[in-house]
Amino acid sequence: MRLKGSFVALVLFDVAEQIELDRLREIVGAAPPRREPSFRHPVPEYVRFERPPVVEDADLVEPSTGEKFQCHIKYYDYGVVCVVMELPFESDWDGLLKLSSYWINSPELEVCAAEALGRRLGKIQKALTDPYEQRLSEDYYIVHIQDANSIAAPALLAEHGGEIAQIVRGESSPLSESERAEILQSSMSYYPSDLLVAGWTAALVYDTAEGAAPTMQLLEYANTQLLEFRHYDNLLTSVLERVYDAVEEKRSWFTRWRMARQAHELNALRLDVTELTERTDNAIKFLSEMFYARMYRMAALKVGVPDYRTLVERKLRIAGELYEFMMNQYHQARSFALEVAVVVILIIELLRLVGK
Numbered sequence: 001m002r003l004k005g006s007f008v009a010l011v012l013f014d015v016a017e018q019i020e021l022d023r024l025r026e027i028v029g030a031a032p033p034r035r036e037p038s039f040r041h042p043v044p045e046y047v048r049f050e051r052p053p054v055v056e057d058a059d060l061v062e063p064s065t066g067e068k069f070q071c072h073i074k075y076y077d078y079g080v081v082c083v084v085m086e087l088p089f090e091s092d093w094d095g096l097l098k099l100s101s102y103w104i105n106s107p108e109l110e111v112c113a114a115e116a117l118g119r120r121l122g123k124i125q126k127a128l129t130d131p132y133e134q135r136l137s138e139d140y141y142i143v144h145i146q147d148a149n150s151i152a153a154p155a156l157l158a159e160h161g162g163e164i165a166q167i168v169r170g171e172s173s174p175l176s177e178s179e180r181a182e183i184l185q186s187s188m189s190y191y192p193s194d195l196l197v198a199g200w201t202a203a204l205v206y207d208t209a210e211g212a213a214p215t216m217q218l219l220e221y222a223n224t225q226l227l228e229f230r231h232y233d234n235l236l237t238s239v240l241e242r243v244y245d246a247v248e249e250k251r252s253w254f255t256r257w258r259m260a261r262q263a264h265e266l267n268a269l270r271l272d273v274t275e276l277t278e279r280t281d282n283a284i285k286f287l288s289e290m291f292y293a294r295m296y297r298m299a300a301l302k303v304g305v306p307d308y309r310t311l312v313e314r315k316l317r318i319a320g321e322l323y324e325f326m327m328n329q330y331h332q333a334r335s336f337a338l339e340v341a342v343v344v345i346l347i348i349e350l351l352r353l354v355g356k
Helices: 021-028 093-105 108-127 153-169 177-184 209-248 253-281 291-303 305-355
Strands: 003-014 016-019 054-061 069-075 080-091 128-131 137-145 195-198 202-206
Touching: 003 093, 003 108, 003 209, 021 054, 021 108, 054 108, 069 108, 080 093, 080 108, 080 209, 093 137, 093 153, 108 128, 108 137, 137 209, 153 177, 153 195, 153 202, 195 291, 202 209, 209 253, 209 291, 209 305, 253 305, 291 305
Parallel strands: 137 202
Antiparallel strands: 003 080, 003 137, 016 128, 054 069, 069 080, 195 202
């Protein structure tokens, strides 16, 4: 069976707290925002990005192996930049297995993506709000097979399920029957001629170019969410460690008095993370029963978004409990200070009376 399609590498970077998209469009000369993603199936108007990412074309990416990847860069308003590199292919299943396993396991595309981003950061600096010195990154790979009408999805799974499982895992060797079955459970189709099989590091999309575009966009969006929750998790972990150290210090009246400032800083961060989380969540809207909503939930589950979200929510709850504890400590110190002040005033008044 001859296959035609493209191998797509998504390398995402968390570069800032926010990117001002309107200002960025002026800097890079990007076109005005349009309705994205362009869904193939009938969907309500609000199943769209609230603020579509800015897309900038970039130079071809040429790794040391000589291939030429088409490249464009997408900027999301919540601070994530995605470098998209695409390599068209035409081969049989063996050739596709070799191509996908090589690039999924090679670090070279990540290096190329970092270089492409580095060449733009200076140019777009004015559009970044609170840029990060250390940037988290995430990578994901999509194998898109375009000849969607040549064979139905059920037949494709039956005849080439083993190869599909290898592609999703990035493996060059056949997998066990149990592993193959586990991978293929994460498959979805809307029409008999389309198929998505998603994994934690890669996915196979079997569809026309038009039909595959929104599916690939949802896979990308799931990975932007994963990257954001990883950032929030790291941030909260670092802050909570400092707060624990402060709380565990030998308590005195002065340390309790200082807790008000530390508590307000912790609460401000907690509110900031909550606001940023909601903004990321609300970047795209779904109806709960819709096919694309179910597709997104499956993809998000596979890449680990719910796991990191749970970690972040747990740490936010801990931050809230610590805030209450620290404020109680402060109020106790404040009450003690007021009581001491009252006693001192009484003593002064008594001394004045005795002096008379």
